[in-house]
Amino acid sequence: MFALIDGNNFYCSCEKIYRPELKQQPIIVLSNNDGCVISRSNEAKDMGIRMGVPYFQIQHLVQQGKLTVFSSNYELYADLSRRMMDTIASLVPAIEIYSIDECFADLRGLNNLHKLGQDLRHRIQQWVGIPTCVGIAPTRTLAKFCNHLAKRHRNHFDGVVVWADWNHNIQQRALASEPVTEIWGIGCRIGQKLAAQGIHTALDFINAHTPTLRKQFGVVLERAQREMQGIPCSELIIEEPNRQNIVRSRSFGNMITSLEGLQAAISHHISAGAAKLRQQHSHAHIIGVFIYTNRFRHDLSQYNGYHFIKLPQPSANTLTLNHIAQNLLRHIYRPGHEYKKCGIELSGIEPTQTFQQQDLFYSNLPDSRTELMSAWDNITSRYGRNSIQLGSELQSSHWQMTRTELSPCYTTQWSDLLTI
């Protein structure tokens, strides 16, 4: 038996914890560079503000005082997420952290599941301050579905839906009431193709002819159907798997034309990507660099540059990777364009141990650069991510994000601690 526990309007709820006067007020959280809406409080949803809408289209509501806006503060959200997950883990045998705001829990062997769901909600609310909904079912896909129902009919179900507590008729009615695209794994593309065949609701999907589904859409959709029928096809992933790809990229607050500006941003991304590699004890065989102009500006010349190479030796060394990335950047850089975004990609990732073959005749001398990186990681873990930076990163700060409505990091910075 699985539970899916999910923070309601997570980013907005995080912001509201420290701004109690906004409790019943409409608020939104914006993407990086204050670009578009990525989280809405219930009150903002009721105002008709859509997910993903560009901020400039609704900015007038803020100016009129009808809406409060926040830039995204991932430092705050990540810390509250960690607290939420720790709280959940204290009540169930095992959890799988699925994203920053939701996790699956293993409920095998537990009874009185509705009460457990309520306990989870109350404890998270009390200890962390985040409202949640809980779906409980024999498969993960059904648990997601129940969570969706719990959210949609929050007042009716009090935030908890347990599939097994419903009789067949109620289950069928619930399935018939939701479009097929509410099922985990079915997005708008597949939804359109299914609709063309008369499969509109979750109930239609469950009753669809399985071999035909398999033939047309592959094993992924067959699994989704089985899981919706109550047949488990997936288990919890308790151990966080190592990343197979690491991408670091950002849109710029202002457009950049100079090579120096791009070099600074690429250095920053390499620094973050390499640190991630080392954190999961891995190294990369392939490194790529890309730069984009602003695709929305039809009045400007457009250019997308991308180049990658395979490294002769896999690496997780910031200095080595940065050196190569800067060469790649010079290779794809074309003057005369206004660039909006750049980034790096590290792939062909393998555990470092794979290549730590002991030499038969010589003792393994430590690589001075490896030691340097350990020292680097020790310092950044103690004094913060930006306590060491590459010189090339400091050439320009022009590429930094715009975050005009950033809230304090209440829980992770002494200077931002809330005082009353």
Add this chain to the structure above:
DNA sequence: TCTGGGGTCCTAGGACCC
């Protein structure tokens, strides 16, 4: 003027091997 970022999995097809 202003439009996010970071991932995963699966499949088809080509290259290559014996």
Add this chain to the structure above:
DNA sequence: TCTGGGGTCCTAGGACCC
């Protein structure tokens, strides 16, 4: 006219997720 069979690995692209 007839032109093997079975396999692996890699890559690009498409779909999905939050």
